Amino acid sequence: MRAPHAPLVPQFDLSGRNTLGLRSRASYGGVLADEGEMIAAAQFADRMGLPFHLLGGGSNCLLAEEIDAVVGIAGARGRRLQRVGGGVRVTARAGETWDDIVRWTVGQGFGGLENLAGIPGTAGAAPIQNIGAFGVELSDVAESVDVIDTADWTQRRLAAAECGFGYRHSRFKEDPGRFLVTGITLYLPAAWRPVLSHEGLSRGGLSGGASLTGAAQVMGAVLARRGARLPDWRLTGNAGSFFHNPVVPVAAAARIRDVCGHPAPGGVKLPAGKLLDLCGFRGLRRGGAAFSEINALILVNAGGATLRDVDALAARAQDAVRLRFGVDLVQEPSRVGD
Template identity: 50%
Template sequence: MELIADFDLTRENTLGLKSAARLATRITHVDALSALLDEADVRGMPFRILGGGSNVVLSETVEALVGLMRIEGRRLSGQTETHNLVTAGAGENWHDFVAWTVEQGIPGLENLAGIPGTVGAAPVQNIGAYGVQLSDVFHELSAFDTQTRTIATFDAEACGFAYRQSRFKAEPGRHVILSVTLALPRIWTPTTAYAGLERFSVGDDPADVMARVLSLRGSKLPDWRRLGNAGSFFHNPVVSGEEAAKLADAPHYPQPDGSVKLSAGWLIEQCGLKGERLGPVGTFDGHALVLVNHGGATSRDVARFSALVRERVKARFGVDLVQEPIEL
C-alpha cells in the first residue's frame, strides 16, 4: 500500500477542479482497507472513497485519506431461468462494463451506456438515464463496513434506493462498495419510452440501442474531457400538486404519489442563466442544468455560481434547488 502525500486530484475529477488530497492511495483489493482505516485513525483524518470523480465537487485541499477505487474484474456470475447475473469490481469503468455486457450478448444495460464513473459508485446515487435506473436491474452488492470492518451483502431493499438516492449517499463514508451484481432478463425487451428511442423493438440489436443512446447523450451534454462538468448539477425538484399549480407555465411531470417533478434546467433557463458565467464557472450554453468549468476553477468558484443559480430560482419560482454532486 503506497500512501502519497498531497496527491493531485485535478485530473481525477470530471469538473477539472484544482484539488489535492492530503493523502491518497489506490485500492486494488479489499485486504488493504483495514490497514488504511487504521492509518486514517492514527493521523486523525477521515477516510473517503473516490471513483471516477464524475459526481463530486472536490475542495482545493481534501482533508482526508482518499482511497482511489481500482478493484477490477467482470464476469457472468450466474444464470437463473429468467435472468443472467453479471458482476463487476467497484473500480471498473461503468461504460466499459455496459459495452462488455452488450458484446457478450447479455443486453439490458444499453440505456445506461455512456454514464461516466465507476461501477462501485453506480448504486450510490442509483444512476439513471433514458428511462432506466440501476435499481431496475440491481441484484446485490458487496460492501466493506468501515464501522464494523466486516464485508456484507446488500440486496435492493437494503440499499434503500430512491430517485438518485440510496443508503450509501445518506451515510457518506460508512460503506466501501466492492462489487456489484446485476440481474438482466434473458428475454430482452428494449426500453423505448424515452424520446429518441421509440423506433426500437424486440427484434433489434441491443448494440444499435446503445449506439443511439451514446449519440443522444453526445448531442446534449458537453464532453467533460474538453469542458469540465459533472453532468446534471441539480436534482429535478419534486413539489406538491398545490405548489406546481402556481407554476402553470413550467413543464409538469406528475408522480404516482400526486407530487409533481419539475425540470431544474427549465427553471434555470427561465431565469436567463443559460450560458451565463461568473468567473471561470457557468452553465453550458446547450443545457442550463450542466455547470461547466471554463478553466482553472476551484470549488469556491463553483459554490459562488451555484449559490447565484439557487438564489435566482428561489426568488423567481419559490423552488429550492438541491445540488447533485457530493462535496468532498
C-alpha cells in the first residue's frame, strides 16, 4: 500500500543510497524534491508514529537492515554565486553534491573550499557534522544554514553562530530530528590565502617541490592526497573516517609513544588511524567488514557486510585502543534505525 504522500513508497530500498553499501530498507521512503515534500513526509511519519530521517548522499551513516521509520532523501537542487562586498556568497540547496560545489567554485576562480574537495555527500549534510579536512572546516566559511524547524514546521535561517559548530559537531547533532536542513549559504572572501597548515599540504604537494599558489593547485593536491589515502567508495564501500581523532590531556599524550599529535583545545589531538595501526587493525576483517589495507581509520565493506559485522569490528577496535592506550575512540558515522 502506497503512503498518502506521493514521493513516499513502502519498503523503500536504501541499499544503493549509502556509501558503505549496507543492505537496508525503510518502512517508507522516497526522494523529496522541495521543502513542501520534506514537511509532508515528516508530518506523515508523525501521524504514523514513526521516526523521520533525512539523508543526503548516505556518506556518514550506518543503516540498519530494516528501518522502521520514514526515510527521505534530500533531492532539492540549485546553487548560485553572488558577488557581495569583498567576496562572493555561495548558496546551495540540500540535494546538491558537495564535491560538485567545491569544483564549481574553484572553477569560477574563487578559493576557500578547495581543502574540502573530494568529500562525499551533499550540501544539506555538510553542516550536520561540520565537515572538515586538511585544516579547514565548513564553519570557517559558513554564513547561515536554512532549516525546517519541526517544533512548529516553520522555515528558518540560522546564522553560523547559532549552529553550535565544533569538531565534527553541530547543534543539529545535539537535537537530532528537530531541524531538517534545506540549504546552506557560504561566504568566500576575495582576499584568498591558501591554508597549508596540514602536513599533507605543507610540504608542497607538487612535483619538483613547487609551492601551492592557487586554489586549483591546492584542490589538485588535496584530491591526490585523498586518492592515495582513502579508498574510493564507488569501488570499495566505506563511510570515510570511522572514528574521530581523539583529544587527550597533554600528560596522557606524552605517555603514548610513536604517535605524534597536534595541539588542540583541551589538550592534544591524536591521529586515530595511527592508534588503530599500532593495534594491528590495518586489513583486519570480521565477516564482510574490514579495516582498509590503505588506511586503518577507514572501515570498508569487503563484500556483503552487515551492520552486525561493522558493529563487532568497530567495538573490537575501540576495546583494543582503550586497553593499550587508555584512549576512547568515538564513532563518526551516525546510526539510522536498529
